[in-house]
Amino acid sequence: MKLWGGRFQKNTDRSVDDFNSSIRFDCRMYKQDIRGSMAHARMLGKCGIISEADAKLIQKTLAEILDDIEKGLVEFEVDAEDIHMNVEKILISRIGDVGKRLHTGRSRNDQVALDIRMYLKDEINNIRDMLISLEKVLLEKAEDNLDTILPGYTHLQKAQPITFAHHIMAYCQMFKRDIERLEDCFKRTNVMPLGSGALAGTTYPLDRYMVAEELGFAGITENSLDGVSDRDFAIELASCLSIIMMHLSRFSEELILWSSHEFSFIEMDDAYSTGSSIMPQKKNPDVAELVRGKSGRVYGNLMALLTVMKSLPLAYNKDMQEDKEAIFDSVDTVKMCIPVFTRMIATMKIRKENMYKAAQGGFTNATDMADYLVKKGIPFRDAHAIIGKMVLYCINNNKAIEELSLEEFKNFSGIIEEDVYNEICLEKCVSERKLPGGPAKESVMKSISNLKEHLASLKQSL
Structure with a gap:
């Protein structure tokens, strides 16, 4: 008989057991479930709700069950539905009626809310550490390429020359924000719901603060209905992961673009590439393509969670069992992607000469040419029009701007002098952009230094 089967006269249909059971995916929370139960038992004993002797026996046996699970000696049962009932069933089988006292003052509703919060807290820390490792690899790449010039793009059209370091640091800022979002999400996950009961708390004098402190929570939920029905933290994490x-x-x-023959800016290491079954010359960036593709499933999980929760009345509903597979899959996918992506970045070859050559084409110094005229006293809009005509002339004559003779320059403006060649060389175009956040070497070095300091200031765990 099931532990909740007292009012039932018939056994659950076998197909319903399979349909209703969540043990195949919530078994991963066994450690959190047992830790939560041990803290609950300790509190029950201290508060005199059960005897101290019973509380200690329950804790001791739960620790043994945890050890057996980690040794692979425990086989979970579908009939027991979920990780909570499986652990409790094993406990009762080992210590009899004493084990039946563990669930005093507790519901599976607040128990699962506790477990998933504990589990996701651990995973937030894991993913945060992975992002920090990725940031460190990117910083190394940036430091190695402070003088590596390549074209910056808008609309995937060549725009202005920048450095590869500057480009890499743009992604560093993105991942920095990702770390901050995870840290913020952690705050709302780090609230202890145990004691909410099924929805209305309990008449037992539980010490919720004791359990929260023992399990490392910053506080407790302040409404029992919300405590069991809130999954905002899972949705928020799914958003962060997306x-x-x-x-x-x-x-x-x-x-992927840069590794193509048309760009040839980078070459993936053989260990992070694959070949073709028919074309022997191929070297495919499959790792990057898979990462790109897997973003879709993480987006889908976010939409699934939002859809599950969008019209649920308070408090707990069985629909909420659907939260776990979605958020677990998102966590697993991100944890799979970040490390392999990090190693792919660390091992890829940078083709500096090709980057520089690409920056020489496409009139990436046109804006600097316009700025040259502005510094000579011509209003920017007039300068813009002059350089537009100059670019058209260059296109028609198959020339770069810097390849024009001084005489050709003067056909567009008589104030252009010999110094123009220095002003529009790629190195000068980059080095003069010294504003904070710009691509000039000193600006990028400052950005690198700031991020290093920020990473060093982060706590080892939240």
Whole structure:
């Protein structure tokens, strides 16, 4: 008989057992479930709700069950439905009636809310650490490429010369925000719901603050209905993970383009590439493509969670069992993507000469040419029009701006002098953009230094 089967006269249909059971996916929370139960038992004993002797026996046996699970000696049962009932059933089988006292003052509703919060707190820390490791690899790449010039793009059209370091640091800022979002999400996950009961708390004099402190929570939920029915923290984390995947996907898209023959800005290491079954010359950026593709499933999980929760009345509903597979899959996917992406970045080859050559084409110094005229006293809009005509002339004559003779320059404006060649060389175009956040070497070095200090200031765990 099931532990909740007292009012039932028939056994659950086998197909319903399979349909209703969540043990196949919530078994991963066994450690959190047992830790939560041990804290609950300790509190029950201290508060005199059960005897101290019973509380200690329950804690001791739960610790043994945890050890057995980690040794692979426990086989979970579908009939027991979920991780909570499986652990409790094993406990009762080992210590009899004493084990039946564990669930005093507790419901599976607040128990699962506790478990998933504890589990996601651990995973937020894990993913945060992975992002920090990625940031460190990106910083190394940036420091190695402070003078590596490549074209910056808008609309995927060559725009202005920048450095590869500056480009890499843009992604560093994205991942920095991702870390901050995870830290903020952690705050709302770090609230202890145990004691909410099924929905209305309990008449037992539980010490919720004691349990919260023992389990490392910053506080307790302040409304029992909300305590069991809130999944905002899971949706928020799913959103954070979706944004992380969006950043990884954008980066992957650029890496895929850059590794093509048409760009040839980078070459993926053989260990992070694959070949073709029919075309022997191929070297495919499959890792980057898979990261790009997996962003879709993480987005889908976010939409699934929002849809599950969108019309649920208070308090707990069985629909909420659907939260776990979605958020677990998002966590697993992100944890799979970040490390392999990090190693792919660390091992890729930067083709500096090709980047520089690409920056020489496409009139990336046109804005600097216009600025040259402005510094000579011509209003910017007039300068813009002059350089537009100059670019058209260059296109028609198959020349770059810097390849024009001084005589040709003067056909567009008589104030242009010999110094123009220095002003529009790529190195000068980059080095003069010294504003904070700009691509000039000193600006990028300052950005690198700031991020290093920020990473060093982060706590090891939240």
